[in-house]
Amino acid sequence: MAHKIGKQTIIIDSDVGILSSAAVGSKKEGEGPLGPDFDIISDDSRFSEKTWEKAESKMQELACWKALKKAGLEMSDMDFIFSGDLLNQCIASSFNARGSGIPYIGLYGACSTFAEGVGLSAVFADSFAKNCLAVASSHFCSAERQYRFPLEYGGQRPPSAQWTATAAGAAIVSRNACSPLIKAVTFGTVEDLGINDQNNMGAAMAPAAAATLSQFFKDTYTDPSDYDLVVTGDLGFVGSNLMLKLLEKEGFFFKNNYNDCGLMLYDREKQQVDSGASGCGCSASVLSGHILPKLRDGVLKSVLALSTGALMSPTSVQQGETIPGVAHLVCFSSEKGGIF
C-alpha cells in the first residue's frame, strides 16, 4: 500500500503502471521533431468540429479512444477518468467525459494537469481501482482567444513567449501493469517569486518546478544522477534555465539528463515558437507519445516527469496579481524493484 516519505512524496508500493498511452496533435505538432511519435495528427486544427473548443474536446476523445484501443480495452473497463484543461470551467474535459458513463474527477492544475491526473490515478490504482484514465489537452486557438487576443489581432510575441500546443495526451494507469511502473508521486506546493509578465510563464513556473524536484530528491535521498532523464512540462528555454539555476543553488546538478517537453515538441528556430511550447497538451502529449513508450521499450529506465502550471487568469493579472506556479512529479521506472 502507498506510503508517504519525507515531506511530500508518496511511494507507490503495488505494481501500478501505464498500460498504454496515446498522443493527438495538429499540423504544427506533426511537423515538429516529435511528429512521428504522435498517434493521431490532424492537419485540420478544428478536427471537423465547428469551434476550437469542441475540437479540443474531440482531441481528448481521440486520445482516450486510441489509448483504450492499444490496451485492448473499452471505456467501460475504466473505473475513473481524471482530466482537465485550460478552458474556462474546463469544458474540453467535462464534454469529453459526458457520455463515457465513467466517474469523472475534474481537475484544474493549468499545465500541471497531466502529472496531477496520472499521480491521482496511481494513488487510486494502488488502493482500489483497476484502471484509471488520465487525460489533458490544450488548443492554441482556444487558448489565444481566452487568454490573450483574437487570433486575427496578430499581436507581437516577445522572445520569452511560448506557443500553446494543440495537443492531447491520455494514459491508462493500471494495477498489475508491467512497464513503465509508477514508483512515486510528489504533488507540488504553490510557489510565487513575483513574476507578473503573462508572456513569461516559464519564469513564473520555474520556482515551482525547482521546489517539487528539490523536495523529491530530499524525500527520497536521491539526486539527478540517479535518473536517466528528468523532464519538466513546459518551462521553455527561459524557464528551464532558471529552474536549473535554482536547483544548482541547492546543490543539484544535471549531466545531460535534463530536458523540457516545451523544448522537445517544436523546432524552436524553424517553427518560430520563441521560448518553446506550453499548454496542458504539451507535457500530456510528449509524455504519452514519446517518453512513456521509451520507458516501455526499456530505452529509458528511470524518469522523473513533471508537469508545470501557471495558476493565473486574465482577471487575476488585470487585478495586479503576480503569477503563482505549481509542479507535480511522477517517478517512472521501466523495471520492477526499488529505486529508493
Next chain:
Amino acid sequence: MAHKIGKQTIIIDSDVGILSSAAVGSKKEGEGPLGPDFDIISDDSRFSEKTWEKAESKMQELACWKALKKAGLEMSDMDFIFSGDLLNQCIASSFNARGSGIPYIGLYGACSTFAEGVGLSAVFADSFAKNCLAVASSHFCSAERQYRFPLEYGGQRPPSAQWTATAAGAAIVSRNACSPLIKAVTFGTVEDLGINDQNNMGAAMAPAAAATLSQFFKDTYTDPSDYDLVVTGDLGFVGSNLMLKLLEKEGFFFKNNYNDCGLMLYDREKQQVDSGASGCGCSASVLSGHILPKLRDGVLKSVLALSTGALMSPTSVQQGETIPGVAHLVCFSSEKGGIF
C-alpha cells in the same frame, strides 16, 4: 484499506473522518435561517479586499484558518489541500493555497467541488495522509460578473434562477478521527438530459444527482430509509423536485429525510432567491457549518451528502451546447461500525 464495491462506490475502511470544519459567509448568508451556524460572517462582501475575486480567496483563507483553529492544528500539519471554485482558472483556490507551503491538488467540479475534495481527501487519508484540507468557495458578485452580467445591469431573474452563495467551507479530513466518520465515497458520472437554460441549473444537475444516488443505493444494497438525512448540494426547488421524481421512477422514495443545501441556506420567500441557493460555497458552507456539526453531536447519525455541479461555461452555452451535470457523494456516520 479502501475497496470498491459495485460499479462506483469506494468503501473507506479505516477510521477516516472530519476533525473539524468551518463556514464563512457574508450579509445575506448571515440573515438566512442558518446564519447562527456560520463561524464567520462579514457584512462587507469584499472582506476588506479590493476586488470580489480577492474577497473569495480571503473567504477560503478564513475558512481554513477557522477549521485549523478548531482542531488545534497549524497549516503545516496538513499533508494536502484539495480545493476549487467557480472562477476562471480557479484563482480563488490557487491564491489561497499560495503561501501555505502545502501540496495543492486543484479541482474543477463546478458546485460539486466540496464533495469531490472531501472524497479525494478520504481516499488519501485512508491510505497515507494524516490530515487533508478540503475547501470550496463561491461569491455572488464574482459569479454574476463572470457568468451573467455586470451587477449594475440588474437583469431580471426567472423563478428557476438560483442565487450564488457568497460563502466558503473548509473541512479537515483526518485518519483516526472520532466523528463524523466517512464510510463511503461515490464519484459521479457526467449526465446530460439536454437542458440548455443557464437560468435553470437545478434541472441540469438533477439527473446527475439522481444517477449518483441511485448507483450508491445499488452498490451498497441500501435505500433512502437507511439514512437519517440525504442532502444534495444546490439543486434548489426546481431541481430537487425533478431529482425526487427521477428517483421515484427507479423505486427510491424519501420520507421527510431529504433536503437540499440550496433550500436551506436562505429563506426563499423573504430573501428573494427564487429557486434557492447555488455555488460551490453553498454545499461547502451548509455541510461545514450545519450538517457536519450535527453529525459530530450525534443529532444526525447517518447522512448522505452530495455536491452537485453544472459543467457549463458561457462559451459552451454560446456555442449551443447543453448543460451537463455531475454529483459526488460522501456517506457520513456519527458512529464507528458498519452501515453496509
